[in-house]
Amino acid sequence: MAPSLRAAQQRLCMAFHESRFNTDMVDHEADGSTDNGIFQINSRQWCDDYRSSTRNLCHMHCSDLLTSNINDDIVCAMQIVQKPRGMGAWLAWRKHCEGHDLSQWVEGCNVGSR
Ligand SMILES: [Ca+2]
Numbered sequence: 001m002a003p004s005l006r007a008a009q010q011r012l013c014m015a016f017h018e019s020r021f022n023t024d025m026v027d028h029e030a031d032g033s034t035d036n037g038i039f040q041i042n043s044r045q046w047c048d049d050y051r052s053s054t055r056n057l058c059h060m061h062c063s064d065l066l067t068s069n070i071n072d073d074i075v076c077a078m079q080i081v082q083k084p085r086g087m088g089a090w091l092a093w094r095k096h097c098e099g100h101d102l103s104q105w106v107e108g109c110n111v112g113s114r
Helices: 003-019 062-066 071-082 091-096
Strands: 026-028 034-036
Touching: 003 091, 034 062, 062 071
Parallel strands: none
Antiparallel strands: 026 034
16 A cells, blocks of 8 residues: 555544544643644644643644644644654544554545556
8 A cells, every 4th residue: 555545544544533524623631722623733832822831833823723724734733743753642543543454544535546
């Protein structure tokens, strides 16, 4: 299987288990930070929600992670994946996707056979 297809499976599985593909989902964490959008990106490290202190490593407002346009969400998620933990940054990925058979996630996408 092409590496890009394998990566797509991992990301789809992660996004489903984090947000059920809900782009405007906000989760409030015990430390006062928020997890935002389809990839549940946390405000402590990655975006600014104007309420908690943040490193804002993606240089964006958390509200931009709640729009139906997920291009900027993907750019931010790509930065998170570059870190040593990789996809392991997402708890739901570790719980539901890591080491699982993910072939269902690209079924019907018509990729890989051409
Ligand atoms: Ca967005």
